[in-house]
Amino acid sequence: MLSCNFAYYSWILLLCSNYILNSFAEDATILSEEDSTLLPSVTNEDDGFKRSPTVGILVALSKPPYGLYSGRREINLPVGKISSLVASLANTNPTNGEQFKLDFIEGALHSPMYYDYHIQNFTKQRLHETLEPGQEASLYYRFKPAPEFAGRSFDLSIVVYYHDNNDNYYAHKLFNHTVNLF
Template sequence: MKLIYLTLLVLPAALLCFQSANTILAKAEEDELDDVVDIEGEDSQVVGDDTLGEDDDSVVKSSQDVDTTILFIKPVTSLGDATFDIQAGFPVEFLVGFINKGAEDYLVESMEASFRYPMDYTYYIQNFTALPYNKEVKPKQEATFAYSFIPNEAFAGRPFGLNIQLNYRDASGNFYQEAVYNQTLNIVEVSEGLDGETFFLYVFLGAGGVLALVLGQQALSSLARRKAPRAAARPLETGTASDVDYDWLPKEVVNQLKKSPKTPKQSPRARKAKRSAGDD
């Protein structure tokens, strides 16, 4: 019982401490993410303006002789689905189709992906690895390229712009860059298994159930003892002459006892009166 009471006293305090630690950790991750957004956004603001500006002659555009398509494998989406949710900490995989409709060869050099600030795509949140391919695509042919990345778990619960760019050249050496995908996605947090907070909650509920059972058993036992009738006093058994065992006596003594007349029992007062008369 002492162990149960001690457990019930300690578990709520431990559960509160665990929840406080989770709150502090989540707040720290949010602050760190805000710092990353501010720092990386300031560093890459000029780059974004140079890349997306329309009046700049140095802007890299896509070729009119090339068509591209994208299909997400993880998470599974339909071909025409533009917006969906991705899971933080889990890989995102997709395929990009490259179709050469022109009359000259194209060399697909690399593909890269990045998270952008959803309100302003010139701000970079996170850049993923540029995967090199260096694959030549002949005229009237097509090729498929695979790419994957893993979103940081600190980004869970926030929307980000996903930008996927394909870099390629033609036979004349002209460089092209096409945004295969440029949409805002929600990064969701997926909780799997039994976390610490849920474990402590189940332990606390189990300890409470055991305590309730013990208290109920004690209450029922006390009530049963109060309602039980008192046992009646058993009569005192007295032995009789017939109950005496004579087997250990010799037969002559047993026969003599059976033949001798039985003297009547006298009360102590009568024996005292008889003794006084004899003295006179």
């Protein structure tokens, strides 16, 4: 009886989630293949993440070597093996502008139907870097999807957190895309 109720409620949840959930936008600012300058962040107030408009981001998947993240192609990641991402952050403030203190970076696999449902959390790495006006910094983030998730698709999000001198805190999604695990 318990498994029958569980299956029934799981089915109801699945049906309801299709009506409730919207697709998630990719929030990392990227370079097009032709462009060679960092693009400023795009602010999307309804996703709960506040980004500084003066921090430019460039993201590349380095392992497996997909190159620059564009959000336009299918991403396949191996389970049980380390994958990695490299992000370049640029403080585009003028010389006398705000500096940013990088706090930490973290990643997680989420349910593709409900973002708040975390499937696997990856390591949270504390950062001890300051991004002065006009300065750039590179971040390297490694993660390893669990072997149990092979053959399934999940939303992978990697977020960097930082703050300015006035204690305004920001969270910037470096990567937010559905990935296929194999």
